[in-house]
Amino acid sequence: MTTAGNAQQKMEAYLGRLRQLLRGMNPEDAREVIEELRSHIREKASAGGECTAAGVDAALTALGTPEDLASQYTTDDLLARAEVSRSPVRILQSLFRWASLSVAGFVVLLTSIIGYFLGGALLWCAVLKVVHPRTAGLWVFPNGADTEISLRLGFGNPPAGGRELLGWWIVPAGLVVGCGMVILTTRFALWCARQYRKSLALPRG
Amino acid sequence: MKAREGSDQDTVDKWEVQLRKGCLELAILAALWDGKLYGLEILRRLESDSDLIVSEGTVYPLLSRLKALGLVRSEWVESDAGHPRKYYALTPAGRQRSREMAAMWSRFSASMSRLLAPLTREK
Numbered sequence: 001m002t003t004a005g006n007a008q009q010k011m012e013a014y015l016g017r018l019r020q021l022l023r024g025m026n027p028e029d030a031r032e033v034i035e036e037l038r039s040h041i042r043e044k045a046s047a048g049g050e051c052t053a054a055g056v057d058a059a060l061t062a063l064g065t066p067e068d069l070a071s072q073y074t075t076d077d078l079l080a081r082a083e084v085s086r087s088p089v090r091i092l093q094s095l096f097r098w099a100s101l102s103v104a105g106f107v108v109l110l111t112s113i114i115g116y117f118l119g120g121a122l123l124w125c126a127v128l129k130v131v132h133p134r135t136a137g138l139w140v141f142p143n144g145a146d147t148e149i150s151l152r153l154g155f156g157n158p159p160a161g162g163r164e165l166l167g168w169w170i171v172p173a174g175l176v177v178g179c180g181m182v183i184l185t186t187r188f189a190l191w192c193a194r195q196y197r198k199s200l201a202l203p204r205g
Numbered sequence: 206m207k208a209r210e211g212s213d214q215d216t217v218d219k220w221e222v223q224l225r226k227g228c229l230e231l232a233i234l235a236a237l238w239d240g241k242l243y244g245l246e247i248l249r250r251l252e253s254d255s256d257l258i259v260s261e262g263t264v265y266p267l268l269s270r271l272k273a274l275g276l277v278r279s280e281w282v283e284s285d286a287g288h289p290r291k292y293y294a295l296t297p298a299g300r301q302r303s304r305e306m307a308a309m310w311s312r313f314s315a316s317m318s319r320l321l322a323p324l325t326r327e328k
Contacts, residue, residue, distance in 0.1 A: 029269070035281075036265065036291045040244050043286060064262035072266035080273035198226050 007056040011041050014060050021070035024097045025077065033073060037063070071101045075193040082190050088116050088182060091189055098193070108192045115185030119178045121151055126174025128153045138165045229259065231310060233267060234295065234303040237277065241294035244268065268293055276302055 015034050022030040044062070045055030063069060078094035095112055098105030129136040132154025139162040141148040152159070166173060236242060236250040244265055251259050271277045276299035281289045295303065 032291070033265070033269065035289075036244060039288045039290055040261075040265070042288050043245055043290075046286075062261045064260065069262045069266070072262065073269065076266045076270035077273070080270045083274060198223070 007045060007051050007053040010053060010056050010060065011038065011045075014041075014063075014066060018066040018070060021066055021101060022073060024093075025073065067101055071098065071105065072197060074098045074101060074105075075197045078193050079190065079197070082186075086186050088186065091186055092116070095189060102196075104192070104196050108189055108196075112185050112189045115181055115188065119181030119185060121153075122174040122178030122181065125151050125153055126171045126178065129168070129170050129174070134158055137167070137170045139163065140165055229263070229267065230271070231303070231306045233264065233271065234276065234299060234306065237293060237295050237299070238303060241280075241292040243282075243290040243292045247293070271299070275299075 019034055041059045044059040045051045074097050095109040099109035135158050136154025139150050139152050141162045236247050248264055277293045278296050279291050279293050282292050284290050
């Protein structure tokens, strides 16, 4: 009775941790994941008849840590979703979850935020150039050794001491480079997710 | 350069692992070709019919991705063991995809075998 209780406890602790880590996943899907794994652990642990604590231990070890498992569900979810929609918002949502689970996810999230931010800023600048023709654009501020280059959306007065670099070319350049950065960032995030997924896919050897 | 020579065996091992990983998705779809199976059965099938050493923590997330992609569907079935089991089966799209992947694999492996024939004949 104590061993059976112990085994049960260990399994529930593992599944409880996993449930916590899967928060953010669609709740119905998360519930199914937990039920499926509970069924798997029980069946593996009671191969010799009774469900033993040692059996549960072995089954849990074979599954890997809850963190690794949750990371795999999260990156797989990201990859599956990306086949349907490449919306940066949805990709960032998944990346936030992945970032909470692993260092790799965190680095990919940071890089993607920077990529989407720069791409978005360029697109905005191209659009706002039409509204603020005199102030929006790519400006350079000569300041001795460290010349400052800044992308301005054109709100407020024309900045003092600056010179605009691209003129109206910022419109096509901003649109092309901005779109390019958004697309590249998406591809980068998916590529990282795939690589990470592969690195966890099999034990070494 | 020296470090490289030392890790030759390592490189070969890594290559083998990559090769196996690349086949996993097709292997799972193939295991389901004859009918529905639940997770542990799929794992056992992969273990007995192939020498893909599969980590269990990999197969379940992959199954849920294949489901999200519409290649497999799942249903819960009560069992004598006292707990329900989640069975997976190929959808029509999954059968189509498996057939295409299998055809691609056969073409690829046939041309690789021709190319590799001289290497395996020696010794």
